Amino acid sequence: MTPIAVLQTTVILGCLFIIARSSKGSGAGSRAWARHPYTIRALAQERGSDTEEAFVWKLGYAGIDVAIARALWSEIQLLVGLHYGVKRFPVRPDDELRRTYLFSLELYTGYPDDPDLLGSAWALADAAKRRFPKDRDLVEQQLAQLRTVMDLARWVHELPSIESTAE
Numbered sequence: 756m757t758p759i760a761v762l763q764t765t766v767i768l769g770c771l772f773i774i775a776r777s778s779k780g781s782g783a784g785s786r787a788w789a790r791h792p793y794t795i796r797a798l799a800q801e802r803g804s805d806t807e808e809a810f811v812w813k814l815g816y817a818g819i820d821v822a823i824a825r826a827l828w829s830e831i832q833l834l835v836g837l838h839y840g841v842k843r844f845p846v847r848p849d850d851e852l853r854r855t856y857l858f859s860l861e862l863y864t865g866y867p868d869d870p871d872l873l874g875s876a877w878a879l880a881d882a883a884k885r886r887f888p889k890d891r892d893l894v895e896q897q898l899a900q901l902r903t904v905m906d907l908a909r910w911v912h913e914l915p916s917i918e919s920t921a922e
Contacts, residue, residue, distance in 0.1 A: 805845035826882035
């Protein structure tokens with residue numbers, strides 16, 4: 756075989772290996788799941804059944820708009836279900852974004868299954884009808900400082916409302 760043919764074969768086999776690993780047990784997890792220091796499943800079982808209403812109440816008590824709290828709950832449920840295969844995860848305001856949910860600011864970290872904090876923040880702002888800042892560098896700096904789910908909720912809450920900026 757020529758060196759080009761060997762390279763092509765190696766690349767194809769590598770891609771097939773990655774596809775097989777990422778689709779293997781798609782309901783049970785991903786590469787991020789395998790890297791996770793404390794599995795989401797075990798954490799969900801340990802916590803029991805916290806509800807969306809309890810989460811919304813906790814954030815509301817801290818002054819966060821109900822629409823933001825519900826959007827945040829939905830976004831995290833979607834991510835945990837998609838990336839870790841867990842339905843109805845008991846989200847708590849003090850959950851760490853990077854440690855618990857493996858959020859990342861980078862668009863590509865080498866692990867395609869890592870949740871993207873920038874994308875999630877944008878989705879939250881959109882769902883809560885908040886104006887997302889246009890300066891990407893500033894947004895990334897601000898998001899890099901967020902540690903917990905409550906921090907993310909407060910950050911979105913402080914964004915200007917679309918209705919108030921349209922006037």
